Every structure is written in C-alpha cells, then in structure tokens.
Amino acid sequence: MKKLILASFMTICSSSVMASQMMFGFQNPQFGDDPSAWSTHQLTVESTEYARKQALAAQKKADDAAAAAAAQNTNLAKFMNNLESRIYAQLSLQMSNAMFSGTATTGSLDFQGTTINWVKDSAAQTITLNIIDPNGNATNIVVPIGSFAF
Numbered sequence: 804m805k806k807l808i809l810a811s812f813m814t815i816c817s818s819s820v821m822a823s824q825m826m827f828g829f830q831n832p833q834f835g836d837d838p839s840a841w842s843t844h845q846l847t848v849e850s851t852e853y854a855r856k857q858a859l860a861a862q863k864k865a866d867d868a869a870a871a872a873a874a875q876n877t878n879l880a881k882f883m884n885n886l887e888s889r890i891y892a893q894l895s896l897q898m899s900n901a902m903f904s905g906t907a908t909t910g911s912l913d914f915q916g917t918t919i920n921w922v923k924d925s926a927a928q929t930i931t932l933n934i935i936d937p938n939g940n941a942t943n944i945v946v947p948i949g950s951f952a953f
Contacts, residue, residue, distance in 0.1 A: 894912070894914070898910065898919070902921055908922065908925070909921065909922050916937035917934065917935065918934070919932065919933070919935075923948070928948050929945050929948060930946045931945050932944040932945075932946065
C-alpha cells in the first residue's frame, strides 16, 4: 500500500512540476527595475560634486577679492593714494604753468618710463604734446592757445 501511495504521489507531482533556468540579476531596491537608474544616480552624484567644487572656487575667489579690497582700504593705503594724487596734480600744474605762461617754448618730463615732450608754436597758436609710454606707443595732442581761455 505504501508503495502504491508513493507511486501515485510521484505520478501526480511529476506531471504538475515545471522548471526553468534560474537567472540572477542584481536589483537594488534603491534604483528599482529601471536599468538606467544607476547611471542617473551616478550623473546626479557627479553633478552635485561639480557644483560643490565650483561653489568652493567661487567662494575662494570672493574671499581673495575681499582681502584685496580690505588691504586697499587701510588708512595707510588711503594716505598713499591721496599723496600720490597730490604729487601728480602738482607735476601737472607745474607743466601746464610752463606751457601756458612764461617764455619757454619747449619742455620735457620723463616720469616712470613715460616721456612727455611739449612744443609751443607761437605762429600757429598751438601747443603740441607728444607722450611716449614705456612700450614706445606715442600719443600726440594739439592744444590751441589763441582761443583757449577761461
């Protein structure tokens, strides 16, 4: 009897059992079933890292600019800028006095590599300025003195 039951059971089970090949596929529940989810995740991480690096570089540049501005805003820097401005104004005043008053007809000033020459032409009623920078570039300015009045 036991053999009969076992044989019947084996016959019934063998006819209803089906099998297929087992296949393994990695599935992370974080990314779901979409195969492009991993690449999307990687792109998001890369984009975040890039944005952070850019933000750090921009912050460093802003900090450097703020430090440079703070260095220019000290009392000593303000004093030096004011003094330099007054010296340039005094040189300019002396040069314009020499050009427009007095009997001098030519003059020259060499200042930090820049040469300024001027020539007064009484017949043409003009003063010609020739400015040559350290690179050799020349600028000519013609100032009329006959009609030049305040």
